Amino acid sequence: MGFREHAARVRRILGIVLAVLLLGGVAAVLVAGGDKDKGTATKTVRGVIGSEKAEFFADPQVVKALADKGFTVGIETSGSWDMEELPLDGYDFAFPSSKGPADELRAKAQKAKGKATTAPLRPFYSPLVVVAHSAAARVLADNGLATLGPRGTSGSLKMDAYLAAARADRTWQQLKGSSGHAELSGTLFITSTDPVASNSGALYLAAASYVADGGRVAGDKAAVTRTAPLLQKLVRVQGAQQSGSDAPFRDFISGVGNPLVLVYESQVAAQLLAGHPMGDLVVLYPDTTVNSDHTLVPLTENGRALGELLSTDPELRKLAVRHGFRPQGAASEFTTATNSHTAYLNQTLSGVRQAPVPTSAVLHEMALRARDQGDTA
Numbered sequence: 001m002g003f004r005e006h007a008a009r010v011r012r013i014l015g016i017v018l019a020v021l022l023l024g025g026v027a028a029v030l031v032a033g034g035d036k037d038k039g040t041a042t043k044t045v046r047g048v049i050g051s052e053k054a055e056f057f058a059d060p061q062v063v064k065a066l067a068d069k070g071f072t073v074g075i076e077t078s079g080s081w082d083m084e085e086l087p088l089d090g091y092d093f094a095f096p097s098s099k100g101p102a103d104e105l106r107a108k109a110q111k112a113k114g115k116a117t118t119a120p121l122r123p124f125y126s127p128l129v130v131v132a133h134s135a136a137a138r139v140l141a142d143n144g145l146a147t148l149g150p151r152g153t154s155g156s157l158k159m160d161a162y163l164a165a166a167r168a169d170r171t172w173q174q175l176k177g178s179s180g181h182a183e184l185s186g187t188l189f190i191t192s193t194d195p196v197a198s199n200s201g202a203l204y205l206a207a208a209s210y211v212a213d214g215g216r217v218a219g220d221k222a223a224v225t226r227t228a229p230l231l232q233k234l235v236r237v238q239g240a241q242q243s244g245s246d247a248p249f250r251d252f253i254s255g256v257g258n259p260l261v262l263v264y265e266s267q268v269a270a271q272l273l274a275g276h277p278m279g280d281l282v283v284l285y286p287d288t289t290v291n292s293d294h295t296l297v298p299l300t301e302n303g304r305a306l307g308e309l310l311s312t313d314p315e316l317r318k319l320a321v322r323h324g325f326r327p328q329g330a331a332s333e334f335t336t337a338t339n340s341h342t343a344y345l346n347q348t349l350s351g352v353r354q355a356p357v358p359t360s361a362v363l364h365e366m367a368l369r370a371r372d373q374g375d376t377a
Contacts, residue, residue: 042070043070043071043072043302043305044071044072044073044074045071045072045073045074045092045093045300045302045303045306046073046074046075046076046090046091046092047073047074047075047076047091047092047093047094047095047303047306048075048076048077048078048083048086048091048093048094048095049075049076049077049078049094049095049096050077050078050079050080050095050096050097050199050244050245050294051077051078051079051244051245051246051247052097052126052200052244052245052246052264052266052267053095053097053294053323054075054077054246055270055323056319056320056323056325057073057075059319059322059323061319062316062319065313065315065316065319066306066309066316069309069313071302071305071306071309073306077244078243078244079193079194079197079198079199079243079244080096080097080098080101080197080198080199080202081096081100081101081104081195081196081197081198081199081202081364081367082197082198082243083096083101083105084101084104084105084108088105088108088109088112088299089112091299091303092298092299092300092302092303092306093296093297093298093299093300093303093304093306093307094296094297094299095294095295095296095297096199096294096295096297097199097200097264097292097293097294097295098199098203098292098293098294098295098357099120099122099293099295099357099360100199100202100357100359100360100363100364101199101295101360102120102295102296102297103120103360104360104364105297106120106297109297109299117297117298117299118298118304120295120296120297120298120307121295121296121298121304121307121308121310121311122293122294122295122296122311122328123294123296123307123310123311123317123320123325123327123328124294124310124317124320124325124326124327124328125291125292125293125294125325125326125328126264126265126266126291126292126294126324126325126326127264127265127285127289127290127291127292127349127352128200128203128204128207128262128263128264128265128286128289128290128291128292129262129263129264129265129268129283129284129285129286129289130157130190130260130261130262130263130283130284130285130286131249131252131260131261131263131268131281131282131283131284132259132260132261132281132282132284133183133259133280133281133282134152134153134280134281134282135181135183135184135259135280136181136183136184136259136260136282137152137155137282137284138152138177139172139175139176139177139178139181139184140157140175140284141155142175142176142177143175143176143177144158144161145157145158145161145162145165146158146284148282149343151343152282153278153281153282153283153343153344154282154283154284154285154343154344154345154346155282155283155284155285156284156285156286156287156351156352157284157285157286157287158287159207159208159211159286159287159288160211162190163208163211163212163230165188166188166189166230166233166234166237167230167233169187169233170187170188171185171186171187171188172184172185172186172187172188173185175188183259184259187237188260189234189237189238189258189260190204190234190258190260190261190262191238191241191248191257191258191260191261191262192204192234192235192238192241192248192261192262193241193242193243193244193245193248193262194241194242194243194371195235195366195367195370195371196364196367196368196371196373197243198241198242198243198244198245199292200245200262200263200264200292201241201262201367202363202364202366202367203290203292203357204234204262204290205231205234205235205363205366205367205370206218206290206355206357206358206363206366207286207288207289207290207355208227208230208231208234209223209224209227209231209358209366210288210355210356211288211355212226212227212230213226213227217355217356217357217358218358218362218363218366219358219359219362220362221362221365223362224362224365224366224369225369227366228366228369228370231366231369231370232369232370232371232372234370235370235371236372238258245262245263245264245267246267248261248262248263249261249263249267252281253271253279253281255279264292264324265283265324265326265345266323266324266325266326267324268281268283268324268344268345269324269325269338269341269345270322270323270324271324272324272338272341272344272345273321273322273323273324273337273338273341274322278344281344283344283345283346285346285349285351285352286352287351287352287353288352288353288354288355289352289353289354289355290354290355290357291354293328294325296310311328317330317333318333318337321333321334321337322337331348334347335347335348
């Protein structure tokens with residue numbers, strides 16, 4: 001058994017444990033609600049999701065809203081690209097964090113069934129951002145790698161300047177203003193997830209490749225080869241990487257780990273909307289980034305019905321916003337809910353360029369090459 005297969009199996013076991021706990025939470029919600037809140041769930045659906053959506057599906061209000069529409073949902077978590085390694089039998093849906101892994105999962109399902117499956121659905125999305133501690137953000141700004149807003153709690157990461165620093169292996173100590181901050185030492189880098197296993201890590205490479213190659217989206221192996229040395233630097237400096245975005249963000253919030261971490265905007269927005277203290281967190285929107293379209297792949301009719309419900313039901317859309325996601329085709333729902341948090345959030349993504357994402361095959365090759373595992377011919 002290869003490393004990826006073993007890791008995927010371990011994550012699947014952990015996902016099953018989470019599913020059991022979540023189902024236990026569903027039972028607790030129904031019992032605690034009395035007769036009125038027992039719900040009307042008649043369909044039990046099972047799916048595999050990216051870890052960044054686990055809190056959404058575990059939210060008692062989401063559980064109740066789904067039950068009121070006739071659904072009980074059991075989930076397992078996995079890195080979006082690792083979902084390819086899972087057997088799809090028994091699942092009603094797969095819910096990775098972008099179109100690339102969703103396309104691969106749909107193709108796998110079609111091959112297994114010998115017939116076309118229904119089109120994926122994209123209920124909501126979230127741009128990738130970098131969270132920084134205030135000292136780190138200020139040093140980046142003072143050295144021309146970022147700009148900060150008037151309150152210093154949000155700003156923009158200049159991707160060209162950051163990638164130039166990465167090429168040169170610049171250290172924090174080489175940046176003016178870093179002295180006196182013991183946590184700012186060693187090579188300057190952004191913590192991201194494993195690009196072979198996780199969507200956010202792969203999309204980080206897609207944005208970096210696009211900027212590094214003069215605003216060209218990688219279309220073949222030659223394009224991947226042009227930026228592979230830089231992408232390898234971005235990954236190699238990190239050492240071991242997580243397979244999901246949840247753990248690095250929680251580490252950051254807890255005050256441990258690297259001072260710069262790539263996360264989904266939804267993770268920050270959810271903290272703000274829940275009223276959690278933000279400490280010295282600063283949100284940097286890369287001036288070139290990628291939107292992560294959370295894409296549900298229906299594997300059964302019940303799975304498709306769930307995807308349509310998440311996309312269209314007003315209560316579930318409202319709850320998705322509460323968890324920081326931007327509903328597709330309804331920008332006002334997000335901006336209205338986050339109007340009191342504009343010190344941190346760039347509601348309209350002003351000044352942010354969206355990098356096109358390569359095909360799933362090219363993106364996968366890019367991730368493998370960044371990990372020194374791909375074709376070097």
